[in-house]
Structures are given as C-alpha cells and as structure tokens.
Amino acid sequence: MSAFAFALRSLVRQPARALLGIAGVAAVGALLFDMLLLSNGLVISMERMLSTTGYDLRAAIGTAPPGRGPLIEHAGAIATRLRTLPEVARVTPLRLSDGLVVHTARPFAVRVMGAEPGSVGAWTVLEGRDVRASGEVLVNQHVLELLDARVGGPLELRTSAPGVRTVTPPFRVQIVGVADFPFESERGSTVGLSLEDVDRVSGGGGAQSADQLLIATAQGTTPAAAKAAVERAVPTLTAMTNAQVLVRLQEGGLSYFRQISFVLTTVTIGFAFLLVTVLLTVSVNQRTGEIAALRALGFSRRRAIADVFAEAVLIVGSGAVLALPVGLALSRLLDWILKGIPGIPASLHFFVFQPRALLIHGLLFAFTAVAAALYPMRLVATLPIAATLRREVVS
C-alpha cells in the first residue's frame, strides 16, 4: 500500500480531523488566493482600461494627473499640429469637468467630458449621432433615465463652481444622442460636449482648452518615439505612455494594495502552516503505538516519514484546490463591494485573475505542505521504537 493510499485511509478514519484540516486550509487558501488577485488586480485592470481606449499616450502640461494641471490653451490648434507628425496617428483633446443638470427643483451632478466634434475614441455613440457643433450634447443612458428624456430633447447645464453658479444663467443644449463614456462608474452620470461648451459650462468664455491630449502612435513607431516627437514639437507638453502611467500608479497609491496583500498573504500562510502542523502532530502523537509497531514489523524510517508527508500533501492539496472556487467567488463579492465606492469606473476591477496568481498559490501551498510536515515528520523519524512499544503497554 503506497504512502498516499495509506494517508488517505488515515484521513478517512478520522473524518472530523480531515474535514477540519481541509476546510481550514480552504478558508485560508481562499483568502490567500484573493490577496494574490488583489496584489496586481488594479494594475492589470487599469492596463486593460487604458489599452481599450485606443490611445497609448497622454499629453498634458506638467506631470499632474489629468484634470488637476493647467489647461492646454488652443488645444485644437495644438492637436492639428501634432497630427502632422509622422509618429502620431490620432490626437484627441479632452477636457473633464463637473457640472449640474438642471432638472426639477433638485439639479443633479454630472461628469462633463469635452472633445472635438467628430473625434474618435473619446466616447462611443450608441444611439442618435455624435456632437457636431456647439449647443449639442451626448448623454449616457443613466442621465437619459434620470431626466426621463429622449434624444432630440433639451438639457440645461450649470456649472458646479459655487460662486459662478448663482450669477450665470443655465446653459441650454440639445440631446443629439446616447453614448458610452470611458471610465464610467456603475451608476455614474456623464455628458459629452464640444470643448468650447465645456469651457462655457465651467464658467469660461468658450475657449478651446483641454486638460489632456489622447495620442495614438502611428503604426511602425513605438509609443516612446511618439512621446519624444510630441515633446519636441510642443515643448510645454509632457507625454506619458500607458506603461509610464501604470508605473506611476504602481509607485503611488496602488503599491499599498501590494503591501497589504503581502502582509495578509504571509499571515494567512502562517495560519495554514500552524493548522496543518497541529493536526498532523496530534495525529502522529495519537498513533505512536501503531507507528512503532509498523517500524518493528519492518517499515523503514523513510516509509514512516513518507506516510506523514503524504497526509500533509493530501490535506493541504485538497484544501488548496477547494480554495480556488471559494476564493474566486469571494473575490467577486469583494470586488462588488469595493466598486460601490463612488466614482470607481465600472470596468475597473480590484481582483483580477491571472495564471501567475494560480502558480504562486500552488507554490506557496507546496511550500506550506512541506513546512507543516517538517515537525511531525521529525517526530516520526526520531520515534524510539522499543521505548514507544513499552510505553504503550505500560500506560
């Protein structure tokens, strides 16, 4: 009978112990797996979101995040200049702002996005048509529902800037279509206007200003080459590749997720280790008589150790496998809870599955099985046969 068949019988013989061990490892394993999904989840999710926009460079004045830095004046003219560069395929000036939709007595807040009429990739028109001129607006499905309006109907926008709001009259526009906006949160409200109209809604005089330029690299060039070309052509601009944006995120806020997940991973693995060590040690101590008898009957030390190791592998292995579906389900739940934070884009995920997480999960548990078995294996290895047999009879 192989060590594994033997270990399986020992587990079946004490089902409560086996279930406790497997359930414990599964619970710990589910947490561990989630920590692994969390440690890189946001970065991977962010990377996917950035790449789906179809632009691989973002240019702004200074290095502040989009929307926080100074405005790029004459963004239309700058975009036209950049489009002539051979390294650049497309340029879309973008302006993000906040506004209020005047509806009933209670206006509601919207994210206001401005782009040049006809620009590709700022948003995706689902119904109706794109904004072609001043005075036209695209809304997302949620805004349409809130207003109970239809395409073709009117919309009144106000700035959300406190001082300006009271003196300027609301800005009237016509809904020309329904669109999907990038980085939209679950129940977020967004409207799309021309750059000039965003300036007006923001209390300006209708200037063509943007806070960032989305740039797509031409085929045959690298984002780095395009970045260099853009910065050479317009020295006031700083361009960042998607990769650079990600690095910045990783170095900034996202690194906390990594640290948290590293700490929790270590703690959970420690728990798994302790649980399995305790269970195996108790099991070995309960069976010293049997083990000594087997040794007396000719089972080698190596074989006795292999039996304990096989038991560790079975407990940890079953627990670790069971942990995957549990962890995956748990990560969905946690993701859903975290996405409840206002303003989190719907397509952003905190927990993202990657094959690498599976590999690390497997390696960590393989390590745990070995580490947890060490002490009980030592007990078996050093078990004095004669003294144990004698003690079993005397006691």
Add this chain to the structure above:
Amino acid sequence: MSVIEARDLTRVFPMPAGPVTAVRGVSLAVDPGDFVALCGPSGCGKSTLLHLLGVVDTPSSGTLTVDGEDVATLGDVARSRIRLRKIGFVFQRFFLLPMLTAAENIELPMAEAGVSKSERAHRVHELLEYVELSKRADHRPSQLSGGEMQRIAIARALANRPRLLLADEPTGELDQTTGQHIAELLDRVNADGTALVIVTHDAVFARRARRILTMRDGVLVSEERVR
C-alpha cells in the same frame, strides 16, 4: 547456523537518577525451529531483551548476529529490511491498523517487501485460513474480538515467512481460554518450522516451549529444557 545469536548483550538506559541496566551480559542463541519462553518477574528486562533480539533496539554493548550477519553496523534501511523479512513481531496490544481490514493488515508487510499483488492475495488467503479467520477477511479490527485480533496479528507477523517470531506477552490482554487458543496457534506456528521467542507470565504457556529462560535483574539466571 542459529537464526539469531546474542553475545554478552547489555542495555543501559541513562536516566537522570543514574543509569538503569535493563539487560546485563546476556548470551543466547536461537536455532531454526527453536521455541524459547522468557520468564521472570516484572521489570527484570524481558521486553528489553526481546527488543534487542528483534533489532528494534540497539545494545549498549555486546553483539547480535541475525543469520550470521552482525547488525551493529547496519543503518536504518538495512535493519528495517531484516525485521521485515526475517523477524516477525507479535505485541501484547496487537497494534492492528484500525483503518485497514483484517486482510489488509496481513498484506501490509508483504506490500512493504515488494511482493506482487497476486502473490499477496494468495498468501493473505492462506494465512487467514491458517489462523481460521477466513470469514473475517473484510472486517475491521474494531469488529473483531481480542483473540481474533491477536490471530490476525500473528498472521501479519508470518506474512513474509520469517524464520523467527518474537512475541511479548501475546496472551497478556486475553482471558484464559482465548489465551490458550493463541498459545495453541503459536505452538502450531513453531511446529511448522518458525523459531519462537515468547515473553510470558503464564507458566502453563511457558511449558509449551522447548526451553524456559528465566531472568532476574537483567541477567539470565536459569535455563530449563522442557522437551
């Protein structure tokens, strides 16, 4: 050649209160087919000597040869191999594995020795018949009586056809009648050619042996030839 030959075996246990000499200068040879009963008062060193003879314990001094091979210098693998193939052990408390059936318990030492599956099945069948428990093949130890457990344990000890069977108080946990059945079975094992060394407190059982060795304070004090 003797199955085992002990020369001047001594076993000292270092204890905090001073060393305890459990076996002192014992010399003993067991020939093929021999039947030795080891008697003496409690604590005189019978179990300790039996463990030395069974290669589960190492003497502090003296030599032990099994089939002419000195076991002193052997490592764990070689010593385990000797126990597996040449020596059978029967314990007072049976020590059957509770999660295995009677048949599987008997099969265990054969599997460890690498005996083929068909040969194992054949031998298990043979041994179950030998100990008259064929009907209990698929029963777990918990479903067997003490006497039945000991018979399965004897079958297990015989699995790899050892030349020597060692038993430490094999009837110690059993009532008189059941003990007598076990004694008769061991008698038969000996008659069929296996040498026996048995530790027992039971004088009647001891008289089945060819030789009765009496120990006192770790020393062999007398040898009586019964048959």
